[in-house]
Amino acid sequence: MENLGIDGKLLLAQMINFVLFFFLVKKFIVKPFTTFLNQERTNEEEKNKLLEKLKKSEEAGIEAEKKMKEKMKKEFDVLFVEAKKEASIMRTDLIKQAEVDALEIKDKNNKLLEEEKNLLYREVKDKIIKTSLMIVENTLKDALDEASRKKVTGAIIKNYQGKVNFNEN
Amino acid sequence: MKINPKLKQDLKSFLMENIQKEQNRVLVSSADILGSDEKKALSGKKFPDLNWEDAEYRIDKSIIAGVIIKVGSKTIDLSLTGSLSKLSNTLYEID
Numbered sequence: 001m002e003n004l005g006i007d008g009k010l011l012l013a014q015m016i017n018f019v020l021f022f023f024l025v026k027k028f029i030v031k032p033f034t035t036f037l038n039q040e041r042t043n044e045e046e047k048n049k050l051l052e053k054l055k056k057s058e059e060a061g062i063e064a065e066k067k068m069k070e071k072m073k074k075e076f077d078v079l080f081v082e083a084k085k086e087a088s089i090m091r092t093d094l095i096k097q098a099e100v101d102a103l104e105i106k107d108k109n110n111k112l113l114e115e116e117k118n119l120l121y122r123e124v125k126d127k128i129i130k131t132s133l134m135i136v137e138n139t140l141k142d143a144l145d146e147a148s149r150k151k152v153t154g155a156i157i158k159n160y161q162g163k164v165n166f167n168e169n
Numbered sequence: 170m171k172i173n174p175k176l177k178q179d180l181k182s183f184l185m186e187n188i189q190k191e192q193n194r195v196l197v198s199s200a201d202i203l204g205s206d207e208k209k210a211l212s213g214k215k216f217p218d219l220n221w222e223d224a225e226y227r228i229d230k231s232i233i234a235g236v237i238i239k240v241g242s243k244t245i246d247l248s249l250t251g252s253l254s255k256l257s258n259t260l261y262e263i264d
Contacts, residue, residue: 133257144233149201149234150201152235156235158210
């Protein structure tokens with residue numbers, strides 16, 4: 001061995017050294033590193049799982065939101081149609097009420113107009129009668145002299161046909 | 170204070186007599202003095218039941234022509250003013 005240039009002791013020492021080195025590396029570097037790597041892998045997997053879960057949850061949320069929106073839209077449509085219907089009914093009722101009110105006002109005004117017309121008619125009639133009688137009275141007073149008055153008085157007495165019972169009381 | 174019954178009775182009779190006289194009293198109003206013919210017509214043919222002896226005649230120019238006879242609370246209006254008033258009432262009644 002010596003002839004070959006190999007030092008047995010050195011080789012042994014190197015072998016022991018290598019074994020020690022291997023053992024130490026395996027014990028203190030490879031194992032923690034492997035553990036670390038495994039841990040990292042596990043963490044990554046969990047992370048991925050979580051991300052997947054989150055994604056699914058997000059998608060479910062979006063889907064739910066979409067469904068909710070659709071449902072709300074449908075409800076809104078139904079409510080809108082109902083509100084429209086109710087508004088239409090209210091409109092019809094209001095128009096009817098307005099028509100009734102208008103008719104009442106019209107009737108009232110007609111009555112008022114009629115009453116005013118009658119009042120005016122009575123006033124005019126009253127004035128015409130009073131004026132006519134005043135004219136006739138004044139004309140008679142001016143036109144009749146004593147002789148005519150006596151003649152008229154005589155004629156009235158002569159033509160009186162009534163009969164009065166003065167012993168009633 | 171007590172009133173003498175006789176005095177009370179006398180007063181009552183007097184008042185009754187006055188009321189009776191007043192009730193039968195004839196008051197004739199005319200625009201001019203009535204002539205005898207008209208008076209005769211009134212007392213003779215038209216109203217013979219009335220007490221014409223104590224009749225009172227008055228002049229009232231407002232009645233224009235004709236006569237108004239008042240006996241007690243009753244009145245017979247034969248004047249032109251009365252006729253006009255009746256006419257006015259008739260006109261008021263017509264619609």
